[in-house]
Amino acid sequence: MHARLGLVIVVGCVLFSLTGVAGEEDKPGLINPSLNANDDAFIGRQSGLFLQEADAVLKRVPPALQEPEERKLALYLIDAVLHDTRAPNRPEVQTFYHTRMEETAQSLETTKVTSGLRIWKMYNHGFIARTATVTVAFDLFRGPAQFRWDAPDGRKGIPSPDFPISDELAKRLVQQCDVLFVSHPHDDHADPFVVTTFLEQGKPVVGPENVFQGKPLGEKITHLKREAHTEQTLAIQNGQRNLKVVIYPGQQYQDGGPQNNVSLVITPEGLSFAHNGDQINDPYPAYQEDFKWIDAVREHHRVDVLMTNNWTMDMARMAKGFNPKLVLLGHQNEMGHQMNDRVPYWGDAKFLGLNVDEARAAGYPVLNMAWGESILLVP
Numbered sequence: 001m002h003a004r005l006g007l008v009i010v011v012g013c014v015l016f017s018l019t020g021v022a023g024e025e026d027k028p029g030l031i032n033p034s035l036n037a038n039d040d041a042f043i044g045r046q047s048g049l050f051l052q053e054a055d056a057v058l059k060r061v062p063p064a065l066q067e068p069e070e071r072k073l074a075l076y077l078i079d080a081v082l083h084d085t086r087a088p089n090r091p092e093v094q095t096f097y098h099t100r101m102e103e104t105a106q107s108l109e110t111t112k113v114t115s116g117l118r119i120w121k122m123y124n125h126g127f128i129a130r131t132a133t134v135t136v137a138f139d140l141f142r143g144p145a146q147f148r149w150d151a152p153d154g155r156k157g158i159p160s161p162d163f164p165i166s167d168e169l170a171k172r173l174v175q176q177c178d179v180l181f182v183s184h185p186h187d188d189h190a191d192p193f194v195v196t197t198f199l200e201q202g203k204p205v206v207g208p209e210n211v212f213q214g215k216p217l218g219e220k221i222t223h224l225k226r227e228a229h230t231e232q233t234l235a236i237q238n239g240q241r242n243l244k245v246v247i248y249p250g251q252q253y254q255d256g257g258p259q260n261n262v263s264l265v266i267t268p269e270g271l272s273f274a275h276n277g278d279q280i281n282d283p284y285p286a287y288q289e290d291f292k293w294i295d296a297v298r299e300h301h302r303v304d305v306l307m308t309n310n311w312t313m314d315m316a317r318m319a320k321g322f323n324p325k326l327v328l329l330g331h332q333n334e335m336g337h338q339m340n341d342r343v344p345y346w347g348d349a350k351f352l353g354l355n356v357d358e359a360r361a362a363g364y365p366v367l368n369m370a371w372g373e374s375i376l377l378v379p
């Protein structure tokens with residue numbers, strides 16, 4: 001199981017340079033060329049209605065520490081729609097995604113946090129955390145303009161140029177933030193347009209050295225020391241305020257995967273939140289080196305919220321190490337991945353060998369939020 005997870009995810013985040021396909025793709029008007037026109041149109045109409053219904057339920061029943069059953073059903077319904085192989089190219093899916101991100105921009109533009117910490121769940125593993133004084137973004141990404149399709153005769157790349165949000169909308173999101181943390185160089189985390197926009201607005205972008213390495217953009221990334229438990233100071237808002245930051249020296253795979261920053265941010269109010277990027281220790285238990293610091297975070301820092309990819313190996317151990325008041329799941333339904341690797345809200349935990357339920361049983365609230373949803377935590 002673990003080896004399978006490794007294979008799925010490592011391939012999952014890297015191979016984007018596939019070429020478009022001919023043949024099946026050349027049927028004009030069909031989103032899914034394996035269907036006839038009537039069936040293809042039906043799946044479009046059904047996707048639209050299901051997403052509207054899920055959207056209405058999520059608006060009526062916002063995220064809460066005890067997840068209401070109604071929300072679970074709405075999220076699982078979204079999973080079902082997004083696991084149509086060709087979902088990124090369905091206009092109904094694009095409208096759902098774009099509308100929710102537009103609403104999120106409005107929410108950010110009008111929401112002041114007076115006490116505690118509000119965190120918005122963005123696309124894929126993107127999050128935006130806001131306190132009374134600062135707004136911090138992690139792994140903001142417009143969305144993939146190409147997705148993988150595991151065709152019967154092998155893997156192919158299918159263009160999805162209309163799936164990403166517009167540059168204008170991305171700019172509005174960036175405008176609301178003070179700083180961006182990029183965990184690692186993979187396309188679904190390091191978005192060159194988003195990074196460039198932060199830098200153009202005079203805001204720091206923090207990442208490991210492998211982010212846009214060898215490119216002019218890479219030279220403008222702030223590289224903090226990857227050192228467990230060590231607090232460093234990062235100036236934001238043109239030097240008006242400082243964040244305290246710890247960059248834990250994570251990896252996506254200790255078996256040859258890229259360096260992955262696990263960033264812990266402490267705000268001027270003393271609120272703290274960590275984002276683990278694509279941290280995974282796979283295969284487990286052979287690759288345990290990172291658990292030396294993961295197990296010990298709680299002895300050095302208080303962590304209010306942990307934002308973790310939903311397929312990290314041994315989430316229960318990670319939660320115990322960080323000991324947060326709340327765990328927020330990320331990286332669900334990355335649409336650039338082939339359908340079976342768009343790890344859903346329902347988790348696919350048994351197949352992937354994950355232990356999210358063990359983290360819950362250990363007393364940690366573990367929440368799923370849909371694209372653009374937010375939750376306020378007042379510790």
Ligand SMILES: [Zn+2]
Binds near residue numbers: 188189278
């Ligand atoms: Zn990823």
